[in-house]
Amino acid sequence: MTDQLQLPENMSGVHIHFVGIKGTGMAALVEILYHNGAIITGSDVAERFYTDEILEKLNIKALPFDSKNITEDIQYVVYSSAYKLNKNPDLIEAVKRGIPCLLYTQALGSYSERAYSCGICGVHGKTSTTGLTGTILKELDLPAQVLAGSIIKSFGDTCTFTSPLIKKEKKSVFVAETCEYQRHFMSFCPQKIILTSVEPDHQDYYPTYEDIRQAFIDYICKLPENGQVVYCADDKGAVDTITLASKIRPDVQMIPYGEKAKGDYKLTFGKVQEEKNNFKLQLFDKELYLKVPGRHEVMDACAAVALCCELLRTFGKNPADYVEQIAVGLSNFAGGKRRSEIIGKMKTKIGNDVVVIDDYGHHPTAVKTTLEGFREFYKGRKIIVDFMSHTYSRTQALIKEFAASFDSADVVILHKIYSSARENPADFNITGLTLFNETVNHLKSVKEEMLAKYYDEILDAKDFVMEELNKPLDSRYPDGYLFVTMGAGDNWKLGKAILENK
Numbered sequence: 401m402t403d404q405l406q407l408p409e410n411m412s413g414v415h416i417h418f419v420g421i422k423g424t425g426m427a428a429l430v431e432i433l434y435h436n437g438a439i440i441t442g443s444d445v446a447e448r449f450y451t452d453e454i455l456e457k458l459n460i461k462a463l464p465f466d467s468k469n470i471t472e473d474i475q476y477v478v479y480s481s482a483y484k485l486n487k488n489p490d491l492i493e494a495v496k497r498g499i500p501c502l503l504y505t506q507a508l509g510s511y512s513e514r515a516y517s518c519g520i521c522g523v524h525g526k527t528s529t530t531g532l533t534g535t536i537l538k539e540l541d542l543p544a545q546v547l548a549g550s551i552i553k554s555f556g557d558t559c560t561f562t563s564p565l566i567k568k569e570k571k572s573v574f575v576a577e578t579c580e581y582q583r584h585f586m587s588f589c590p591q592k593i594i595l596t597s598v599e600p601d602h603q604d605y606y607p608t609y610e611d612i613r614q615a616f617i618d619y620i621c622k623l624p625e626n627g628q629v630v631y632c633a634d635d636k637g638a639v640d641t642i643t644l645a646s647k648i649r650p651d652v653q654m655i656p657y658g659e660k661a662k663g664d665y666k667l668t669f670g671k672v673q674e675e676k677n678n679f680k681l682q683l684f685d686k687e688l689y690l691k692v693p694g695r696h697e698v699m700d701a702c703a704a705v706a707l708c709c710e711l712l713r714t715f716g717k718n719p720a721d722y723v724e725q726i727a728v729g730l731s732n733f734a735g736g737k738r739r740s741e742i743i744g745k746m747k748t749k750i751g752n753d754v755v756v757i758d759d760y761g762h763h764p765t766a767v768k769t770t771l772e773g774f775r776e777f778y779k780g781r782k783i784i785v786d787f788m789s790h791t792y793s794r795t796q797a798l799i800k801e802f803a804a805s806f807d808s809a810d811v812v813i814l815h816k817i818y819s820s821a822r823e824n825p826a827d828f829n830i831t832g833l834t835l836f837n838e839t840v841n842h843l844k845s846v847k848e849e850m851l852a853k854y855y856d857e858i859l860d861a862k863d864f865v866m867e868e869l870n871k872p873l874d875s876r877y878p879d880g881y882l883f884v885t886m887g888a889g890d891n892w893k894l895g896k897a898i899l900e901n902k
Contacts, residue, residue, distance in 0.1 A: 405502055406510045407476065412437030415473050419443055419490045420480030421462050425504055427451035428547045428559035429478065432511065434458050435545075435562045443469050443490050450551065450737060454558055467493035476500050478507045481582075508547075508576060509587030515545070515574035516714070518707060519588045521619060522596030522638070523580070523612075524766050525700045527552075528692075529594055530577040531736050532704035534561040536729030537575070540708065540722060541565065542715060544573040550760075551737035573711060578619075580612065581605060585619050592628045592710060593620060594703050598637030601763055603793040604823055613641050620645040620652065627652050630665075630706045632699060634658035655710065657702045665706040669698065672776050681705060684723045692735045694773020696766075701730055738892070740770065744899040748870045753880030755781065756895045762790045762888035764801035770886070771808035780879030784811040784868060786861060786894055788887035789835055790818045792828040799830065803838040804846075809884075811851045811868060813861050814839065818889030832856065858891045865898055 408414055411433055418426055421442025430440050431454065442455070444462040455462060463469050470477070470493040477494040481503055485491045494501050502510065512519075520530045527549045534546030535554040543565035548555070555561045566572050578585035581602050598616050599609065606612035620629055620641070629645070632638045633656035642654050657665035663682065670678030670687060677690040677698050683705075690701055705726055709719035719726075735741055738760040746754050755778070761770045767787065774783055785806060789795045795802065795817055806812040816832035819825055836854040843850050855861040869881055885895040 405500065405506050406513070407502070407507060409514060413439060414475055415439040415441070416476045416478060417441045417443070417469065417474045417490070417494070418478050419465070419488055420483050421455065421460070422449045422451045423480045423482070423504070424451060424549055424559065425508070426478070426480055427454045428549070429504065429508060429511070430455065430458065430460065431558060431560040432545060432547055432562070441469065441474070454551070457558070465489050470494050470497060470499070474499060476502065478502050478504060480504055503587075505584045505587040509589060512574055512576065512589045515572050516591050517574045517576065517589055518592040518594070518711070519576060519578040519585060519590035519619070520594045520596075521578050521580060521585055521616065522594070522632075523599050523601045524763065525596040525696060525703075526577045526579070527736055528697060528739055529596055529700040529703050530575065531555070531739075532701050532730070532733050533575050533707055535733045536704055536708045536726055537561065537563065537573070538732075539725040539729040540712065542573055542711060543571070544575065547574075547576040548736065549577040549579070550739060553734040553736065554732050575707075580615050580619075583615050583618070586622065588622075590623060590627070592630065592707060593623065594707055595620070595629055595631040595638050595641065596700065596703060597632060597635040597765075598641045599765065600797065601794065603797045604791065604820075609637075613637065613644070616641045617645045617648070621649055623649070623652050625651050628655055628710055629653070630655045630657060630703055630710065632656075632658050632703065633661040634699065655706060657706045658699060664709070665702055667699070667702045669695065675777060677777070683709065683719065684726075686723055686727060688727050688730050690730055690733060692733065692740055693777030694740065694770055695776070696769040696773060697740070701733075705730070740773075743892075743895055746899055750870050750872065752869060752873065754869055755880070755882050756899055757882065757884045758892045758895050759884060759886045760888055761886050763794070764798050764805040767802070767805040767886060768808070771806065771884075774882060774884065775808040778879065778882050780877060781882040782811075782873060782877040782880075783809045783882045783884065784813070784865065785809040785884045785886055786813040786815075786865070786891055788815045788818050788858065788889035788891040789832065790888035791820045792817055792823055792825055792830065795835055796828055796830050799835055799838050800842075802835055803842040806839065806850075807847055809850070811853070812839065813853045813855065813865070815854070815858055815861070815891060816856045818887065858894050859897060861894060862897050862901065865894070866901060869898070
């Protein structure tokens with residue numbers, strides 16, 4: 401990283417302009433730099449996003465894109481990869497003036513260099529694991545900042561947490577969610593890494609499993625001598641990646657967690673009762689619990705505890721002295737935005753109780769594990785899932801896995817594919833209906849009683865959903881219905897419409 405592509409050590413009074421400021425990662429970095437004394441302005445489209453609320457708390461208003469936004473007092477520009485230096489008016493003017501322009505990932509990487517930084521990575525579970533880590537760190541006497549890829553309720557409905565100890569200590573901890581797409585995480589400078597999972601994804605950039613696995617290996621190799629990787633011993637891809645990385649970097653400490661792990665972070669699942677996930681770790685003689693559904697969330701919690709314990713050790717503290725604080729942090733975690741998020745509850749016309757949840761799961765493994773978690777957590781509810789697949793490349797590559805991912809639900813609704821600007825639908829020979837037909841064929845062989853429906857447009861499914869929610873329930877479902885919208889698209893609008901209709 402050249403000097404021109406680094407943020408200054410002292411951020412106080414430094415004016416930074418963000419192009420694409422409403423992006424989740426961008427808004428989170430705004431929070432981090434704002435708390436370090438920077439002066440922030442930014443620009444974006446007029447459409448309102450949930451990140452507008454984050455910016456408004458900081459008295460920042462996104463301006464329309466315009467070359468006039470680039471004033472003489474701006475010292476740095478940070479921009480989203482969605483915008484190009486030679487096309488966006490703000491960026492064209494900044495380049496013309498010779499102002500250093502950093503991609504979001506470069507700015508995040510630059511910031512990570514000045515702290516004891518920990519990168520949380522993996523195909524699944526990054527945001528939840530980051531949120532869990534930050535929620536535990538809130539209870540510990542470590543000077544820490546945490547940046548997650550979504551709003552975390554326990555952070556105070558923001559994407560970041562900044563410890564009040566951060567300004568009192570010279571050495572501070574920075575924990576951030578780091579993304580594998582287009583090898584973005586290679587700009588980050590980690591001292592420790594959490595690796596949750598590795599499997600095929602982002603087929604537009606990583607055509608094969610070996611391609612995406614190599615990216616994670618390269619990221620691990622960025623660790624300094626005797627750095628640490630906390631990895632999931634239950635994930636085949638993570639174990640595979642660690643095995644190969646350890647041959648290249650035998651000095652790196654590979655620390656396993658999960659049911660198959662040996663040592664401090666061996667996990668034992670307890671009972672799910674009273675809408676709590678109970679579990680134990682070998683390190684502590686105490687049962688811990690989470691208030692969010694799913695065994696995958698418990699696994700993420702295990703990773704977060706492991707990282708926090710290793711940080712305590714790095715800072716000369718004994719994790720055994722902090723078991724109560726860690727337990728409190730876990731119990732305080734209430735999920736993140738679009739991560740098993742309860743967006744509302746209602747009673748139907750005939751009195752059925754309905755919980756409406758929205759979830760970002762858009763990979764078949766995430767869909768499958770999340771629905772399995774809901775089935776275990778909400779035993780007495782009939783589950784209707786509305787899923788919108790994201791990107792043609794992912795759907796085509798994993799169509800059989802998607803078709804088999806809905807088995808824990810009672811009713812599944814599918815739609816057209818939510819495309820990406822980086823692909824041309826005409827290049828693919830599938831549609832949302834292709835996935836629907838594959839799903840129906842799968843259900844015939846494993847769960848014939850399950851109802852599957854297809855609606856090209858999201859809101860066209862509303863009448864069907866309302867009709868289903870108003871059907872009398874049999875003795876298997878004494879608690880009512882669970883209606884779930886899943887995917888990285890915009891089918892969350894259906895959940896909102898259902899709550900507004902009643």
